[in-house]
Amino acid sequence: MPPSSTRARQKPAPAETGPTLDLDRYVPAFITFIANKLSNSATAFYQREFGVNVTEWRIMSLLAIEPGIPASRICHVIGFDKGPVSRTLAGLEKRGLVSIRTDPNDGRTHSIALTARGRATHDKVIVAAFERERRLLSCLSKDERDVLIDLLRRLHENLGAVTGSSTA
Template identity: 80%
Template sequence: MSEKTGTPRKAPPREPEGQGLTLDLDRYVPAFITFIANKLSNSATAFYQRNFGVNVTEWRIMSLLAIEPGIPASRICSVIGFDKGPVSRTLALMKGRGLIAIRNDPEDGRSHSISLTAKGRATHDKVIVAALERERRLLACLDKNEQEVLIALLRRIHDNLDAVTGAS
């Protein structure tokens, strides 16, 4: 691993010694995405918990509810890519802390409408400033054009996830 970046160093080319194929972690995109996501999530949870009393999962839900007030839990699961169980547990904790309100959907009695409370919105409005600053610092190594290219490429990869997830 590189001490500066925490990414694997490129090993000199060699023949595998009876172990079969190995990944080149300097080029294997799923590993890069996972390593980046894990490090960003872990540091975000520590930072947001320390400064705002929310973890990164709660922040993701809050940010989505600010964009789409009144959505059901199924929509939250779909957008952020989490299973129903962890999302339900997180929503229950957030409701208990007064960050969200959960109401029966008047159009579908089996579904619930989830919204930020005034306290949840106030917390969101504090966290978003820090989140955008963290993003700015992360992308500071890229010029504006490179940032736009990165976003476009990530969007294309995201749109192509069905090719490996089996989702329809």
């Protein structure tokens, strides 16, 4: 019997029955792998350089686009559940990066906005975010980038076909 370290390095036998994924062609896997790697590297970089993780950055970037939006809108756009968004917002508020105010017209709804400190942080992070995007897309021509963005937008709009919801 070979030593266990040799056995561990042996290539596993291929499955004899049943279908398997071709990870070089299965689109959901590609999208997931790219998203996971981008997210993990962004969190490490943004945390080290700016003191925010990628979830905080996503929320802050949305608040810069839509100041005063409620948490339900953040959940809808980003695709996160209410719990993680609420915890992230509480942490951002505690650090003085966002303000959360009760909507005077509906006491159940809160208006969320970046504070001046949050906007200053956003304005630093966005420069790095654009540079990361530029480097990621540097292997594509302008026309290819335009096609990619169009295809991704169409996939996003078609998510209801697999999620069961009517909106992405």
